[in-house]
Amino acid sequence: MATQHSRSAARLMMTPAVILLLGWMLVPLVMTLYFSFLDYRPLRGAFDCCVGFDNYVRFFTSSSFWPSVLTTLQMVGGVLAITVIGGIFLAMLLDQPIWGQGVVRILVIAPFFVMPTVSALVWKNMFMNPVNGLFAYLWKFFGLTPIDWLSELPLFSIIFIVSWQWLPFATLILLTAIQSLDGEQLEAAEMDGAGVVNRFVYIVLPHLARAITVVILIQTIFLLSIFAEVFVTTGGSFGTRTLTYLIYQRVIESQNIGLGSAGGIFAVILANIIAIFLMKIVGRNLDR
Amino acid sequence: MGQITLEKVTKSFSDVQVIPPLDLTIEDGEFAVFVGPSGCGKSTLLRLIAGLEDTSSGHIRIDGKDATDLPPAKRGLAMVFQSYALYPHMSVRKNIAFPMKMAGIAQDEQERRIQQAAAALNLTDYLDRRPGQLSGGQRQRVAIGRAIVREPDAFLFDEPLSNLDAALRVGMRLEISELHSRLKTTMIYVTHDQVEAMTMADKIVVLRAGHIEQVGSPLDLYRTPRNLFVAGFIGSPKMNFIEGEMAGRHGAHTIGVRPEHIDVAEGKGEWSGVVGVAEHLGSDTFFHIHQTGLAETITVRAPGEVSFRHGDTIHLTPRPDQIHRFDDKGLRLE
Amino acid sequence: MARAVSTRKRAIYTVIAWTIGLLIFFPILWIFLTSFKTEADAIADPPLFFFFDWTTENYGIVQERSNYLRFLYNSIIISVGSTILGLLIAVPAAWSMAFVPGKRTKDILLWMLSTKMLPAVGVLYPIVLIARSLNIYDTYVLLIGVLTLINLPIIVWMLYTYFKEIPVDILEAARMDGASLRNEILYVLTPMALPGIASTMLLNIILAWNEAFWTLTLTTVDAAPLTAFIASYSSPEGLFYAKLSAASTMAIAPILVMGWFSQKQLVRGLTFGAVK
Numbered sequence: 001m002a003t004q005h006s007r008s009a010a011r012l013m014m015t016p017a018v019i020l021l022l023g024w025m026l027v028p029l030v031m032t033l034y035f036s037f038l039d040y041r042p043l044r045g046a047f048d049c050c051v052g053f054d055n056y057v058r059f060f061t062s063s064s065f066w067p068s069v070l071t072t073l074q075m076v077g078g079v080l081a082i083t084v085i086g087g088i089f090l091a092m093l094l095d096q097p098i099w100g101q102g103v104v105r106i107l108v109i110a111p112f113f114v115m116p117t118v119s120a121l122v123w124k125n126m127f128m129n130p131v132n133g134l135f136a137y138l139w140k141f142f143g144l145t146p147i148d149w150l151s152e153l154p155l156f157s158i159i160f161i162v163s164w165q166w167l168p169f170a171t172l173i174l175l176t177a178i179q180s181l182d183g184e185q186l187e188a189a190e191m192d193g194a195g196v197v198n199r200f201v202y203i204v205l206p207h208l209a210r211a212i213t214v215v216i217l218i219q220t221i222f223l224l225s226i227f228a229e230v231f232v233t234t235g236g237s238f239g240t241r242t243l244t245y246l247i248y249q250r251v252i253e254s255q256n257i258g259l260g261s262a263g264g265i266f267a268v269i270l271a272n273i274i275a276i277f278l279m280k281i282v283g284r285n286l287d288r
Numbered sequence: 289m290g291q292i293t294l295e296k297v298t299k300s301f302s303d304v305q306v307i308p309p310l311d312l313t314i315e316d317g318e319f320a321v322f323v324g325p326s327g328c329g330k331s332t333l334l335r336l337i338a339g340l341e342d343t344s345s346g347h348i349r350i351d352g353k354d355a356t357d358l359p360p361a362k363r364g365l366a367m368v369f370q371s372y373a374l375y376p377h378m379s380v381r382k383n384i385a386f387p388m389k390m391a392g393i394a395q396d397e398q399e400r401r402i403q404q405a406a407a408a409l410n411l412t413d414y415l416d417r418r419p420g421q422l423s424g425g426q427r428q429r430v431a432i433g434r435a436i437v438r439e440p441d442a443f444l445f446d447e448p449l450s451n452l453d454a455a456l457r458v459g460m461r462l463e464i465s466e467l468h469s470r471l472k473t474t475m476i477y478v479t480h481d482q483v484e485a486m487t488m489a490d491k492i493v494v495l496r497a498g499h500i501e502q503v504g505s506p507l508d509l510y511r512t513p514r515n516l517f518v519a520g521f522i523g524s525p526k527m528n529f530i531e532g533e534m535a536g537r538h539g540a541h542t543i544g545v546r547p548e549h550i551d552v553a554e555g556k557g558e559w560s561g562v563v564g565v566a567e568h569l570g571s572d573t574f575f576h577i578h579q580t581g582l583a584e585t586i587t588v589r590a591p592g593e594v595s596f597r598h599g600d601t602i603h604l605t606p607r608p609d610q611i612h613r614f615d616d617k618g619l620r621l622e
Numbered sequence: 623m624a625r626a627v628s629t630r631k632r633a634i635y636t637v638i639a640w641t642i643g644l645l646i647f648f649p650i651l652w653i654f655l656t657s658f659k660t661e662a663d664a665i666a667d668p669p670l671f672f673f674f675d676w677t678t679e680n681y682g683i684v685q686e687r688s689n690y691l692r693f694l695y696n697s698i699i700i701s702v703g704s705t706i707l708g709l710l711i712a713v714p715a716a717w718s719m720a721f722v723p724g725k726r727t728k729d730i731l732l733w734m735l736s737t738k739m740l741p742a743v744g745v746l747y748p749i750v751l752i753a754r755s756l757n758i759y760d761t762y763v764l765l766i767g768v769l770t771l772i773n774l775p776i777i778v779w780m781l782y783t784y785f786k787e788i789p790v791d792i793l794e795a796a797r798m799d800g801a802s803l804r805n806e807i808l809y810v811l812t813p814m815a816l817p818g819i820a821s822t823m824l825l826n827i828i829l830a831w832n833e834a835f836w837t838l839t840l841t842t843v844d845a846a847p848l849t850a851f852i853a854s855y856s857s858p859e860g861l862f863y864a865k866l867s868a869a870s871t872m873a874i875a876p877i878l879v880m881g882w883f884s885q886k887q888l889v890r891g892l893t894f895g896a897v898k
Contacts, residue, residue: 003339003340003341003342003359004342005359006721006722006803007722007724009718009722009803010717010718010719010721010722010724011718013714013715013717013718014714014715014718014719014730016711016714016715017711017712017714017715017734017774017778018715018730018734020711020771020774021733021734021737021771021774021775024737024771025737025740027748027752028744028745028748028749028752029740029744029745029748031745031747031748031751032744032745032747032748035747035748090642093635093638093639093642094639096632096635096639097632097635098632098635098636098639098640099632099636100636100640101639103643104639104640104643105643105885106882106885107643107644107646107647108642108643108646108647109881109882109885109888110646110647110650110878110881110882111646111647111649111650112881113828113832113874113877113878113880113881113882114650114832114874114878115831115832115834115848115849115852115873115874115877116832116834116849117834117838117849117852117853118653118852118870118873118874119649121852121853121855121856121866121870122649122653122866122867122870123649125863125866126649126652126653126656126863126866126867127649132665132863134652134669137668137669141668164646164649167646168646172885172888172889173889176889221738221739224741225741225742225743225835227742227743227834227835227838228834228835228838228849228853231838231853232853232856244741244743247743247744247746248743248746248839251743251746251747252746252839257747260747261747264741264743264744264745264746264747265744267741267743267744268740268741268744270741271739271740271741271744272736272739274739275736275739278735278739279732279735279736283728283732338798340794340797340798359797360794360797360798361797361798361799361800361801361802365798366798366799367794367795367798369791369794369795370791371789371791373789373791373792373794373795374792374795375792375795375796375810375814376792376814377813377814377816386796386799386801386809387798387799387800390799390800390801390802390805391800434795434799438799438800
């Protein structure tokens with residue numbers, strides 16, 4: 001398959017994709033890096049070269065930085081916990097013999113296809129609204145005082161909405177992984193005297209380990225840049241300002257490009273650390 | 289016409305040379321078989337001839353014309369792959385027509401050749417099926433059909449029978465041999481099975497680690513193997529090798545005797561031993577004999593039914609004119 | 623786990639699974655139902671489930687007031703356009719990597735994937751700046767370009783995993799049969815990889831359709847797709863549930879249907895082949 005002719009054809013055919021992605025990666029990144037060392041605030045006409053690490057220092061020492069990191073971690077961690085645990089449970093349930101399995105599968109997957117802006121808006125208004133929301137009716141029905149979800153429990157509410165969107169993803173991937181588990185292995189374990197719990201802990205969970213890792217890494221990458229859900233529901237208020245949203249505000253709303261760019265570089269570094277782990281797993285898979 | 293000549297051809301993958309400089313000529317109309325253990329470079333050699341791999345140096349000539357740098361499509365060769373490599377999304381008819389379509393042959397001529405090939409290969413009833421609906425043997429025939437309609441200068445076969453079961457393999461072996469005697473086109477056939485090589489070839493090329501160990505007709509190789517490797521590789525069961533004192537007596541470092549060239553007797557013989565396993569095939573009986581003091585096991589092939597059993601003492605006499613002698617480098621002594 | 627399970631056990635599992643499935647699906651069902659209510663019925667206490675005066679007036683109002691069709695048109699242009707452009711760039715690249723792998727192929731694949739992980743917000747301003755200076759802010763060109771680039775790694779990866787499953791032998795057979803590179807890709811590779819190409823296409827249209835960072839930040843009016851259309855319902859129109867529901871149904875219905883069709887291929891696409 002590898003003659004000189006086909007090799008040069010291959011190189012030629014790969015070039016457009018490589019060049020485009022290289023440009024997409026490098027050009028904006030270099031610009032961001034450059035801006036991060038400037039005092040650049042277009043609205044005030046400020047464009048001072050070379051303020052050194054001032055922007056970084058200001059970004060890290062600002063009163064909103066650590067809360068935003070904490071919020072991000074809580075949000076990512078919360079969603080991961082809910083979706084992974086819920087996903088394992090749902091995947092195992094869907095793997096059982098049930099009537100209408102295909103239909104249930106479709107029902108469970110559906111939220112993943114819902115546009116993030118739609119899901120945020122609908123949850124916010126039609127479910128979490130303290131007056132007319134469906135939850136408010138439910139609470140009243142049980143004689144409780146309705147909760148104003150997005151101002152009283154804003155972070156939890158957003159975690160809940162995002163989890164609803166990502167639970168299908170986790171379920172689908174874990175279900176695929178569970179279905180590849182060799183039934184004879186479980187039967188052998190049963191013959192060896194392993195009970196339901198032991199079978200889960202010693203056979204099922206190790207088998208799922210790789211899929212769980214993949215779910216965690218991929219979700220983390222998407223969740224770190226969660227935007228629409230915050231944008232639509234709280235606009236970053238009530239302590240729901242994530243790192244992504246903070247940077248967005250600095251760049252777009254306050255038009256402080258230098259400061260926002262410093263934050264952007266930080267976000268890039270953070271994402272890269274996670275990406276390295278994901279790459280290792282995916283890369284190992286390539287060798288097989 | 290299809291004379292194929294390799295001149296000082298080499299092939300390296302990165303730093304590893306898999307084919308050292310190699311010269312070989314396959315005459316027009318010849319059925320040449322490349323045989324050798326796996327990893328001996330026989331498939332690589334075939335792919336070099338096909339043009340699916342570049343040669344690192346040297347020249348390949350087809351009918352005297354330099355084809356070294358020609359792409360596979362321009363070499364006028366057809367190939368049958370081990371996996372058959374049929375196009376799964378096309379019917380049998382379209383599969384067979386594909387090379388003619390690529391060559392721009394007229395529709396009615398295409399149809400004529402398809403019908404001809406289908407008739408010759410017993411595929412007429414299957415022309416509208418997809419490869420997935422065919423048995424292994426039928427797929428093999430489609431692959432051959434796809435090769436013959438091009439009317440190539442030479443056919444290349446890459447272990448075409450290894451995915452078939454034993455019974456089918458014998459049948460297809462005959463079909464390919466018949467095809468060759470009918471078309472009289474050059475064929476190059478790669479296999480690791482020495483039985484296929486012996487039964488089909490006009491010329492066998494024995495390869496080891498990219499080197500040609502010997503080239504010759506099946507019987508040449510059987511009668512006068514040039515070295516220990518060829519002697520051991522050609523013939524089944526394998527030739528017995530004896531070293532030490534007994535070899536010295538024949539003026540050699542190693543002597544070799546084929547199992548079928550040893551006579552057995554109850555009472556007396558040149559050598560003696562104890563029967564280990566006796567395999568009764570009906571037509572022949574194979575004895576694996578231990579404690580001969582010559583080699584760990586001596587294999588003997590006795591014609592017909594011979595009733596020695598496990599543990600019996602047996603006497604052996606090699607036919608003196610059938611003893612092959614080799615020197616300490618493993619080369620044949622005349 | 624192909625074992626005989628008692629009917630009773632099966633019934634229990636069925637009930638639990640359906641209950642959870644319906645709970646998860648409920649918000650979508652609720653949007654759909656509410657979109658056919660009058661505004662008064664939509665906020666009725668207690669909530670109305672099936673017995674209300676079904677009306678389709680909301681759909682008409684939404685279209686009239688916010689010009690739904692215009693946003694739908696933009697969404698289609700942008701998601702389909704970026705997917706097709708992406709495929710045109712990715713098919714040759716994936717062919718190369720799957721069938722003529724070199725020493726660096728693996729590194730290139732992983733590097734492509736890593737560009738996908740670049741946080742958008744980190745490069746937001748440069749992109750806005752470039753767009754403005756090229757005068758393409760809020761145009762199809764910009765949106766299609768950006769979405770093609772962010773989804774290109776996924777397209778290449780998915781195609782790569784599909785191409786990998788096609789035996790090299792068959793392509794070599796085509797070459798022996800006299801096919802040029804173009805004919806080899808056209809007559810042999812593409813038809814064989816068609817199911818894979820189709821699901822790659824489907825998944826990418828979905829991802830592009832739902833993309834909500836770049837579509838919100840790089841558009842204002844002209845090229846704004848459905849994500850922006852919905853965001854505009856944030857307030858105060860968001861309190862008109864029936865209209866919000868009608869708008870939402872219109873925004874998600876096309877993609878929901880496509881998603882259901884592509885669910886089998888989804889796992890592979892979203893995990894870059896790490897889970898099959």
